[in-house]
Amino acid sequence: MALSGDVCDHIRAVGEVKGPKRRECEECVKIGSAWMHLRTCQECGVTLCCDNSPNRHATKHAHASGHAVIASAEPGERWLYCYPDDAFAEY
Ligand SMILES: [Zn+2]
Numbered sequence: 482m483a484l485s486g487d488v489c490d491h492i493r494a495v496g497e498v499k500g501p502k503r504r505e506c507e508e509c510v511k512i513g514s515a516w517m518h519l520r521t522c523q524e525c526g527v528t529l530c531c532d533n534s535p536n537r538h539a540t541k542h543a544h545a546s547g548h549a550v551i552a553s554a555e556p557g558e559r560w561l562y563c564y565p566d567d568a569f570a571e572y
């Protein structure tokens with residue numbers, strides 16, 4: 482995987498980028514809420530909603546679990562983001 486951007490060790494450690502199993506926020510579906518965009522955790526593979534969504538489930542998951550890196554799960558977007566380092570890389 483060729484990376485460009487502000488690459489940290491967490492992002493470097495991502496081998497094959499995990500994509501969404503389903504295009505929906507697993508937590509919003511449970512509570513019947515809406516979301517804007519989707520992100521997939523690169524540690525456990527869960528797909529959750531972005532910070533523009535009312536529930537910000539991806540960020541909450543990262544803080545609660547310590548999982549560092551998410552990927553955009555939006556079609557056509559190819560980027561990774563690391564929470565602890567605030568690093569952003571395209572692939
Ligand atoms: Zn990092």
Ligand SMILES: [Zn+2]
Pocket residue numbers: 506507508509510516529530534536537538539
């Ligand atoms: Zn959500």
Ligand SMILES: [Zn+2]
Pocket residue numbers: 522523524525526527542546548
């Ligand atoms: Zn996770």
